[in-house]
Amino acid sequence: MDKLFRHLRDYHPLTPQAEQALADEFEEITLGKNEFLLQEGKTCRHLYFLEQGAIRGYYNLEEKEITHWFAFENDFVTSFHSFITQEPSVENIQLLEGSVLRKISKEKLTALFNRFHEIERLVRIAYEKYYIRLEERYVNSQFRSASERYENLLEHTPHIIERVPLGQISSYLGISQETLSRIRAKT
Amino acid sequence: MDKLFRHLRDYHPLTPQAEQALADEFEEITLGKNEFLLQEGKTCRHLYFLEQGAIRGYYNLEEKEITHWFAFENDFVTSFHSFITQEPSVENIQLLEGSVLRKISKEKLTALFNRFHEIERLVRIAYEKYYIRLEERYVNSQFRSASERYENLLEHTPHIIERVPLGQISSYLGISQETLSRIRAKT
DNA sequence: GGTTTTTTTTGACAAAGGTCAAAAAGGGAT
């Protein structure tokens, strides 16, 4: 649980009462490689915190799996669209490695917002960070060439290369696997 | 001011006290076509609400202007990265038409968060909506062909076509202007 | 250690989209 709270403090420091209330609600779960946290068509009712392990989010488009994000230690994980709207998810969330997570349901989180302004503030601040991250990925994906995107990955998130098969990285970068392989051969 | 509050209520209803506090801080401004709300290198200190008009955000990449978003009536406008981090902006925000806006400074907004939990909640909910929007744009931009992206624009945001020159639309879609022109010729 | 199975690389070719240059079409002003 420590890992979670150390991470939360980076967003916004909490009073002991608020920390305790969160500690009461965040439940630990352990899942094995290739298991699913969520499958398309199901509504995502939880927010997860990934303490240890690696996870990907992907969806199926024309027979292909498109991986659009990865998560590692200290990342929050959910199908954001489904979690927020409480509509069925179009994406799947699958473990790349055996992982240790903490989870909290949307209802419990919402109830905590009502009890603790500071918890809602923490989430507001976390959203800001995640928004900025996504914005950077967006600009990077749309206006850079395939090899620039790969170099950017090497520079900013090299751990992805170590822990994820190439086919998933290529779809994450929006490149065919063959092209990515050729880009790598050149460097 | 009505327009702003009608819009805010769609996110989250506010008490009269909170509305009044916001009304006291949101200042009206009017700017003409081609004027700048923000230029790169400057830090964005305000959040704007666009009551009437049209605005674009763009940055310069290798001699070219890359337009990466448009805003119209009832949109919030800011250089999100700069506003949140209070670091110098890499983007420019320019009016496409003469526009009427409301603005509030970051300090004043933060002060309101402290006074009114409900205002911070409203912003938290607004972030969720904007995050989902960006996520959709991201997936759409990265995994669809040029003509699919254009068709998607026609279907979901046709007003852009009416109010924005083609060169800016093409860069928004991540296509060269010539290719966009050819796509249009076909349909 | 040898055999499957999966992942990555390579080759040949095709398709999508970009670039450069020039022509055409619009939009104001006078």
Place this chain on the structure above:
DNA sequence: ATCCCTTTTTGACCTTTGTCAAAAAAAACC
């Protein structure tokens, strides 16, 4: 209407990336 200036379209060609198929390499299994 005419001139000037901006925006859009068209043509020829080039570059990047994708696709299909097969080989090579790596990993997992017995």
